[in-house]
Amino acid sequence: MSRTTPLNDEYMAYRVAALPRDEGEVQLTQLFERGYQHWMVDDTQETEKLLADIDRFTCDAFAPSTRRKAAERPYVNDPGMLAVLATLGAVCIMDHPKLEETPPRHLALLGDLRELYVNNIASLIREYDDFTLHQEIAEILYAKEPGEDGPHSGRVCTDVTTRSAFGDGYYLEIPLVAASRKCLARTDRDGDQQGEIQAHVADNQLYVPVSDFMTKYRSYAEDAFGRLLTAQEEALTPKQRSWLTANESAITERIDRFFRAGQTHRLWENWTRQKRDLLTIINAVKAADADTAQLDKSQTARELYDALDAYEPDQLWEQHACDAISTPRSLGNILSAMQNHASVTVEQAWQNRYTLTEYSDDAQPIHIDDLEDLFELPCLAAMDERLQDKKPVRKDLFNLVRMAWWLSQYRDASTAEFISDVKDLFSRWSWYDEEITEYQIRYELENEIDGEIPLPMNCSNDDMQRYCIGRDQCPYSIYGSLPFPDELYEQLDGHSKSRPN
Incomplete structure (x- = not known):
């Protein structure tokens, strides 16, 4: 049988399941169809058995021991079946009435399910006896980045083999001409x-x-x-989704049990109703006209409520927050209760006033070994993608230079060393010219404002918003994730009297 679709070919099913980010909607839908075949008898779907298997797979994912064992041997032996169980289980979690207003990245149970899926698919790949699959995956994992020494027309991985001279086990064979920085496998850091x-x-x-x-x-x-x-959410019709969540039972019962036991840490990752409300208020202020409300400005509860009342949220959890905050008084009570939050300042007076800043909430740190690590920030990854095709506007160039210059490792570095590293970074883009780039870097470094080194743009800056994927979707923040020195925050304190987290 030719390797045509995941529906009728095992190898193709493994490939699509292993690399879903690099496959189209048709292939992913066919992978799901392959999975559904496991519950078909005489052209009739055994819905009760499907529901029971979804319940069992999802509830088992909540147990750490199950997730660990799946890393050693597959919990589910078919990639299509695994894709169906994992994604439909995720839908059941997200649609639970008490969780549906929570952004998915804050759902701890979804993290458990993802971990079981990752361990399971990794075990399936490890045990698959056709190394062609490993080679195809290696094409993605070890491919050169755009602009990294030019593209390679041949295969990235030409073999998976043993080399007794290097030790036991298997090795990926990668031609030096195709090798990227990703190939420099290292032991764990100390x-x-x-x-x-x-x-x-x-x-x-x-x-x-x-x-x-x-x-x-x-x-x-x-x-x-x-x-x-x-892909699964797009494939499900509203009727199918409603049927699924209305008829499954064990997942709902397990989630309800967590609520009854007060085990909120099992349900949410760093997410509470208070944070939901505050983030919604801040988003509403950001969306408001400047003459209604603004960030970094002292305002009354009435002014902030007017911004919230006019806000038209896209997310269901934001709509719930808007519905719950029905008066200026209730908004003021919420902000007063959160006055210790880094994004809230309350001025106590006969009429309280409130100053809100860009939402800050324990941003995930990013370790910078070299400047390319900056592109771990989704906004800079989007900027990188744009700069592959277009020359930078000055603010993009300014921001990259200043962001890099403020990194802790460059505080004691020479200007020449810094310029050399930035030129290496910029050489990834086709418009790069060494002389022009050096001139531009020096110009930005010499361009002080009121005798101070300009700060890099933060997430709230309008120019960064062009690349922002949304604060509720992003685990990072520029000021909170990058390893900036104390001097940056001291300079911020001089402007805003508050240090971002």
């Missing part, structure tokens, strides 16, 4: 030190241990699960 390189060179080939391949694949799969879930 503190801030880089680990020892585990890749080996022989006969113009680079040999990367399969252990590094599996580590990188797990990271890919964590992100790719979202793509798989989105």
Whole structure:
């Protein structure tokens, strides 16, 4: 049988399940159809058995032992069946009445389900006996970044083989001409030190241990699960989704049990009703006309409520917050109760006034080994994508230079060293010109404002909003995630009297 679709070919099913982020809607739908075949008898779907399996798979995902065991051997043995169970279980979690207004990234139970899926698919790949699959995955995991020494027309991975001279186990064989920085497999870091390189060179080939391949694949799969879930949500009709959530029972009962036991840590990751309300109020103020309400400005509860009342939210959880805050008084009570939050300042007086800043909430840190790590920020990744095709506007260039210059590792570096590193970064883009770039970098470094080094743009800056994926969708913030020195926050304090988290 030719390798045509995930529906009728095992290899293709494995490939689509392994690399959902790089497949189209048709292939993903066919993967789901393959999974549904496991519950078909005489052309009739056994819906009760399907529901029972979804319940069992999802509830088992809540147990750490199940997730650990799936990393050793597959919990589900077919990639299509795994895709169906994981995504439909996720829909049941997200649609629970007490969780539906929570952004998915704050659902701890969804994280449990994703972990089981990642461990399961990784085990399936590890046990698959056709190394062609591993080679195809390696094409994605180890491919050169755009602008990294030019594209390679041949295969990235030419073989998966043993090399006794390098030790036990299997190695990916990657031609040196195709090798990227990602191929420099390292042992785990000790503190801030880089680990020892585990890749080996022989006969113009680079040999990367399969252990590094599996580590990188797990990271890919964590992100790719979202793509798989989105495809399932788009494939389900409203009627099918309603039927699913109305007829499953064990998942709902387990979630209700967590609520009754007060085990909110099992349900949410860093998310409460208070945070929901505050984030909604801040989003409403950001969307309001400047003459109605603004961030970083002292305002009354009435002024802030007017902004909230005019707000038209896109997210269901925001709509619930808007519905719950029915008067200026209730809004003022919410902000007063959260006056210790970094984004809220309350001026106590006969009529309280409130100053709101960009929402800050324990942003996930980013470790910067080299400047390319900046593109871990989704906004800068979007900027990077734009700069592949277009020259930068000055504010993009300014922001990248200032953001890099403020990093802790450059506070004691020479200007020449910094310029060299930034030129290496900019060389990834086709419009790069060494002389012009050096002139532009020096110009930005010398362009002080009132005798102070300008700060990099934060998430709330209008120019960064062009690239922002949305604060409720992003685990990072520029001022909260990057390793900036204390001087930056001291300078911020001089402007706003508050340090962002």
